[in-house]
Amino acid sequence: MELFAELNAWHWGIIAVVLIIFEIFAPGAFLLWLGIAAAVISILMIFMPNLGWEAQFVIFAIVSVLSIVIFRQWRNKNPEVSDQPALNRRGAQYVGRVFTLEVPIVDGQGKLHVDDSSWKIVGEDCDAGTKVRVTGVDGVVLRIERV
Numbered sequence: 001m002e003l004f005a006e007l008n009a010w011h012w013g014i015i016a017v018v019l020i021i022f023e024i025f026a027p028g029a030f031l032l033w034l035g036i037a038a039a040v041i042s043i044l045m046i047f048m049p050n051l052g053w054e055a056q057f058v059i060f061a062i063v064s065v066l067s068i069v070i071f072r073q074w075r076n077k078n079p080e081v082s083d084q085p086a087l088n089r090r091g092a093q094y095v096g097r098v099f100t101l102e103v104p105i106v107d108g109q110g111k112l113h114v115d116d117s118s119w120k121i122v123g124e125d126c127d128a129g130t131k132v133r134v135t136g137v138d139g140v141v142l143r144i145e146r147v
Contacts, residue, residue: 004053012042012056033071037063091119091137098147104128105144112142 019035040063041056094114103111105126112121112132123144126132136143 004057007045007053007056008049009042009045012038012045016042029071030068033067034064036067089137091140091142094119094134094142095136096134098131098133099144101126101128101130101132104130112144 016035016038019031019038023029023031023035037060041060044059045051045056099112099114101110102113105121105123108122108125110121110123110126112119119142120140121132121142121144122138123132124146126146131147132144133147134142135145
């Protein structure tokens with residue numbers, strides 16, 4: 001515990017820089033907030049150099065949790081706007097498109113060949129050659145309706 005008793009503003013500043021650098025190499029918006037909390041402790045230690053190590057760690061933990069919670073609430077209220085909202089959601093890219101069945105739908109299930117892949121589909125029974133529109137996606141299953 002003697003090691004912790006020697007913590008000062010420089011130590012917390014170095015910890016802050018290291019955590020922020022780790023965030024650069026492993027982005028996930030988590031280490032950034034821990035780095036900011038360490039920076040807060042570093043600044044606090046400049047004004048309160050006799051602050052005990054126990055209090056330093058408690059304040060670090062509280063500031064870390066608060067900063068993460070505040071960021072997540074802010075991010076939920078301000079979602080990132082994308083010019084390609086269906087990117088990396090392949091099934092969502094097909095909603096609204098019309099396709100011609102190559103294989104009939106039997107008992108509400110079938111397969112649909114789209115571009116270079118085959119999708120499981122659900123919808124009313126249809127013969128091969130029927131035009132269908134994708135109305136939604138349930139995981140890896142496309143919901144379709146007859147056009």
